[in-house]
Amino acid sequence: MSQAEGDRHSRGLRYALSQLPLVPRILGLVYRASPGWxxxxxxxxxxxxxxPLGIVLAxxxxxxxLASGGLSGAELLARRDLLVLGGALVALIGLAELLKSVSGWVGETQGEIVRDHLAGLVHEKAVQADLSFYETPAYYDQLHRAKEDARVRPAQMLDSCATLLQAGVTALSMVLLLASYTLWIPLLLLVTAVPGVFLLLHESVRRHRWAARITPQERRAFYYDYLLTAEESAAEIRVFDLGDAFRDAYQSIRRTIRDERFALGRKEAWGQLLLGLFGLLGLGVACLFALIRFLAGALTLGDLALFYQAFERGQSSVRQLVARLRRLYVDLLFVGNLTSFLDLEPSVVTRSADPKPFRFEDAIRFENVSFRYPGTEALVLRNIDLELPKGSVTALVGPNGAGKTTLLKLLCRLYDPSEGRITIDGVDLRELDLEDYRRRLAVLFQTPLLFHGTAAENVGLGDLVRGPDEALVHRAAEASGADEFLRALPDGYRTELGRTYVGGHQLSGGQWQRISLARAFYRQAPLLLLDEPTSSMDPWSEQEWLRRMRDHLAEATALIVTHRPAPIGLATSVKRLDLGRLGGCTDDVGHLTVPAAGTRQTAAHGSDT
Incomplete structure (x- = not known):
């Protein structure tokens, strides 16, 4: 081994040892998930x-x-102690098989429970994580590894610990049994295991480093797999004839990963072969010693059989110990991925132990707000001063990349300002209870959730706390312009949407957008935030939507982000954002045409504040 390899091995060993404190934590998670099992x-x-100890002694x-001699077959069969010993041996063997079957069933059941429990923990943490986490490739790598490790590692650790306990009990009993004959044979049994320990350390560190290195390639392979099988990409793959290119890219990545994995497996197989030969040599030495002692009259035939069985079972148990230690060692290297993900702490949280109550009687204000996305230097928003009075409808316009959607995300407290603050009636949003504040928001995002469930479920997702309210679902859908086409579906509001499940009905982009808007209306929140609400609607649908929205916004406080002229007609003021800076309130919004008089829009000039 070179100096560099020795250093890498040493660092890997230190890292694995540093993960040892995680064993009680993971086992604690396992126990809390299924204490009885x-x-x-x-x-x-x-x-x-x-x-096995009972079987060997019997x-x-x-x-x-049987070897005592002087007894005929009939006399042997008549001996009660022979029948008892034979029956005990059969019973022990049968019990071993029964326990093996029951243990396998218990282990499989427990593994399913633990996997579901840990998947729930990963899902919970993913929901709690800051939106900024989704802006970095490192987070996706971490999430990918955590999901994979939550699926297999804890169950594998549980299997490893169970096998270690079982093999440990067997090995210890065999060592103590052999030690009653001579001390050097148990030592020989242990010495034959030492090379396996060093080999497993080396192989495990190498496999862990390899798995960490290929995570980005694995994610890219999963991405190509998604593109080749997802409905969203199906049309362009066919029109632009991308199928072969994506398949080749997927197969190329998988081939590289597969070849590297095979190479690792080949090296490990050679190592295991050498270990097996070394163990066979140890068994031969032990059997030779026992045979010599038997020929010398120091051992009975039963002792000779015991000696062979005890050494062979002990050696098998030690091999199991080494193999499971290797598996546990590998799992320790990887389980840090899961625990580090579960230890992620969001920064967008309720800042105060005694949050202030939500009140909205005056206005929401952006006070000298600047913002840059985490991990970047460029400011997306610069020195924004903006007032949204209660009861107003503000249209926010500007070119692509101006920061309009970012401003809306700040108002949702998906991010916090890098500088300045956002207040509601003078109270910093960070001083309010985060969950309670977000419940006061009804939001239509630019790319809304397309939930493949029933139409009623889609709308009802807007307020799960309220619970199902069929009448309110219909009113929200009517306000968004979705009621007419939803009633026309085969099963009306009970129709499954999307083609993921049997009987599902696919909708157009504009129809999905109106269902998402109905979801926002279902919440009946005091603040309505709409990001490009008509981007997927045709002009006729848009005009009908505007007619309905004028009634719905009569007493609302709303912020509408838009590129299109029509929604501006709903506004009481228009703000233009360009390159992260806010211009004045204006009728002149560049390439957009302001709707005719009679709308709610007012003409004002000068400062935003």
Missing amino acids: TTLRVALVVLQGAI TRSLIDL
């Missing part, structure tokens, strides 16, 4: 580990009895 499994494992006694 965990206790039952431990009991079964201990019993399974102890049974076998020795039975062979010694």
